[in-house]
Amino acid sequence: MNTPLFTDDQFARMADEVGQVLREIGYHVAHPRVKEKALQAGCTESTTGRVLFCDAQIADLKVRLEAQYPPSSPRPLINRLHGKWTPATGWGNLTPKVFNYARQMPEGGNAHNLAQLVKFAHSAPYVTGVTLPLSRQDLPPQVEQIESLVLMAKLTDKPLGGLDVTIPEAVPFVARMGEVLGRNPAEFVGSCNCINPPLRLEERTAETMLRRAPLHSMSMITPMPCIGGSSPMDTYGTIIQGVAETVGGLILSAIVDPDCPLLGYIASVQVDMRTGNITSSSPQTVQVDAGVYQLMEKHFGGGTRIGGRTYVSARKPGFAAVFEKLLKTVGYSQLVDESAFAYAGGGTLDNGSMTSPEQLLLDLEVAGGFAALTQAPLIPAEGEIMQRLREGILDLGGNFLAHDHTLTTYRAELWDPQYFQRATRGRTEQQMLDQAHEEVERRIEAYQPASHPENVVRELEKIAVEARATLL
Numbered sequence: 001m002n003t004p005l006f007t008d009d010q011f012a013r014m015a016d017e018v019g020q021v022l023r024e025i026g027y028h029v030a031h032p033r034v035k036e037k038a039l040q041a042g043c044t045e046s047t048t049g050r051v052l053f054c055d056a057q058i059a060d061l062k063v064r065l066e067a068q069y070p071p072s073s074p075r076p077l078i079n080r081l082h083g084k085w086t087p088a089t090g091w092g093n094l095t096p097k098v099f100n101y102a103r104q105m106p107e108g109g110n111a112h113n114l115a116q117l118v119k120f121a122h123s124a125p126y127v128t129g130v131t132l133p134l135s136r137q138d139l140p141p142q143v144e145q146i147e148s149l150v151l152m153a154k155l156t157d158k159p160l161g162g163l164d165v166t167i168p169e170a171v172p173f174v175a176r177m178g179e180v181l182g183r184n185p186a187e188f189v190g191s192c193n194c195i196n197p198p199l200r201l202e203e204r205t206a207e208t209m210l211r212r213a214p215l216h217s218m219s220m221i222t223p224m225p226c227i228g229g230s231s232p233m234d235t236y237g238t239i240i241q242g243v244a245e246t247v248g249g250l251i252l253s254a255i256v257d258p259d260c261p262l263l264g265y266i267a268s269v270q271v272d273m274r275t276g277n278i279t280s281s282s283p284q285t286v287q288v289d290a291g292v293y294q295l296m297e298k299h300f301g302g303g304t305r306i307g308g309r310t311y312v313s314a315r316k317p318g319f320a321a322v323f324e325k326l327l328k329t330v331g332y333s334q335l336v337d338e339s340a341f342a343y344a345g346g347g348t349l350d351n352g353s354m355t356s357p358e359q360l361l362l363d364l365e366v367a368g369g370f371a372a373l374t375q376a377p378l379i380p381a382e383g384e385i386m387q388r389l390r391e392g393i394l395d396l397g398g399n400f401l402a403h404d405h406t407l408t409t410y411r412a413e414l415w416d417p418q419y420f421q422r423a424t425r426g427r428t429e430q431q432m433l434d435q436a437h438e439e440v441e442r443r444i445e446a447y448q449p450a451s452h453p454e455n456v457v458r459e460l461e462k463i464a465v466e467a468r469a470t471l472l
Contacts, residue, residue: 031206065301092131131161164190221249267308
């Protein structure tokens with residue numbers, strides 16, 4: 001059961017205020033065609049040109065979300081137990097920077113850095129698939145994702161994940177590439193439609209929604225309010241804005257494509273008034289995200305998830321990033337995840353704009369420790385434990401280190417960290433990071449050339465050539 005941020009009466013008041021925002025303030029829709037569709041579908045236009053929604057549209061959305069996301073009863077704790085955890089993760093987040101550990105500074109994306117990251121991911125057995133891990137600045141943006149996919153297909157035979165297309169005109173080309181790779185094109189082109197706070201659907205996002213509509217791709221409306229910057233400074237006010245952005249965006253999504261699945265996805269940040277920087281990992285950002293989730297669940301049909309779980313302010317790999325991710329993990333556990341601990345690491349830094357394979361290794365280790373907390377204990381055969389206790393206590397004088405069972409089952413339930421070692425003189429943070437960097441370098445050096453099948457690469461290259469000729 002989640003800890004509610006507000007009383008039922010307060011949630012009801014907040015729902016009324018969300019409706020008032022949508023009726024009286026509405027959305028700035030920067031795309032003429034989408035705006036026209038909205039007005040034809042029952043929206044009205046304010047004196048300042050904003051799109052206003054009506055109560056019937058809000059009610060219809062609630063019915064639709066309830067049908068798509070039927071309520072489920074809380075899971076009993078025992079159902080969360082699992083077998084011994086094996087490190088495994090997909091990797092990639094369209095970040096424009098990578099942290100160069102050797103130089104101790106961020107670098108922009110280019111072909112060399114992308115290739116190094118893909119080689120690491122290919123050689124690392126715990127990376128099960130690769131989504132584009134680095135956006136490149138050495139290519140025209142119109143074809144950057146398309147040509148990066150070709151490069152990745154030439155460097156690994158691991159599954160390539162879909163990606164959120166950043167240039168609307170690239171959607172049909174990326175969809176075809178997904179089909180060549182054996183993926184569902186509707187999923188491969190991504191689903192994220194970011195809302196520019198406060199309450200603005202900008203032209204490029206709207207055009208992307210239109211380009212995805214023939215595929216009936218999921219529309220994931222993602223508000224990213226900045227507390228104290230592009231949204232009110234208080235938690236309550238930013239929750240109201242975030243839910244209004246979610247509800248309004250989902251209504252517009254259903255107007256653009258009546259057959260698309262819908263999803264809300266909240267990822268807030270906050271202005272640090274001391275420095276002017278933003279942070280995505282303060283207690284207030286966690287409360288805003290959780291508040292949007294809870295209010296959507298209570299009054300608007302649900303269908304909303306937490307985005308930016310891996311985003312932290314830290315600009316270097318290390319303990320500061322781990323702490324920020326742990327803070328978010330504990331907060332979401334109590335407010336969103338029914339007390340489950342879902343540590344989402346991913347190796348991301350700098351509010352999601354930078355990736356670090358060294359941080360990924362630390363994140364995987366922390367995730368492994370959390371997984372060990374809910375690992376199902378071994379159940380011995382009936383009578384076996386009494387025999388071991390007799391032998392250990394009566395025959396060995398309480399010295400279970402001398403018992404054969406200790407050696408044979410030592411690792412069966414053990415969580416054995418590689419970096420956060422339990423020792424009299426534990427490693428320093430720098431030593432742990434250096435060890436992680438050595439692991440990254442070792443994986444890159446061990447890389448053995450691999451690629452997707454030749455006919456697949458050839459088809460991807462044909463699409464890339466066509467895209468370059470068309471889009472440039």
